[in-house]
Amino acid sequence: MAFDDTSDARTANPIDEHVGRRIRMRRKLLNMSQTELGDALGLTFQQVQKYERGANRVSASKLYETARTLKVEIGFFFEGLADTVDPAGAINPENPCLALACVSHGPELAVALQQVSGRLRGKILALVEQMTADAAGVDTATGAAA
Template sequence: MTDTPEARTPNAVDLHVGGRVRMRRKMLNMSQEHLADALGLTFQQVQKYERGANRVSASKLYEIAKTLQVPVSFFFDGLADPVTNENDDVGAADRIVTEFLNTPEGMELAEMFPKIGRGRVRRQVLDLVRAMAEESSPRDAS
């Protein structure tokens, strides 16, 4: 086994599964410690699963699904079909939402945004975020 940077890079599927574990855990307002206790693990192991640093075994994924009250397939939603290698539009949208919710601020923003009662204010928030994203875009550096 080589110790090259490529060998230390988490597998894309492990990153996706870990991100889905994190997203669901946060949706349930469950701490890493609580999930770890329910699974008989340390919270550090849960952290490694969520970062994709450690792979989740099939039996552990089954336990995680049971604890987080989702079907095992939930953790693979948004990945390309391994037989056809095709993604559908729902998968693409799901990836965008997953990436957003996996940021430290994404879950909180997603939770708070619907609490803004006025549509006009929500639109202004969206316009602000859009302008900030365009300003920090690497395309604008030219």
């Protein structure tokens, strides 16, 4: 029986995106650049970027090498998959810690937030909530659409 993959080639698979986000998260936690990871794996940094975006699938052998380089078990790349990926590929907000780790600048933000006082973190949260409300066109004083 032939393998039939009828998915649109231009649309990234949610599982590939999840694995890519986990690669990116672990790389960032180790303070490793895409170039450094690429060099360790015999890839260009552009290929690492494609893996991290889920644009290209990571082969089994390359995933094994990636796990060894990033000092994790292969299963790490699939952790939280059922909890974080919906059929459309969006990050599920029910797991905000993993969601933060997977967004651009998320790991750096988490590290930076740990270095400030709880009071200042509260002010930063209020600022971000205000910015989010402003972007959504919501008046934070009344909760109504602006």
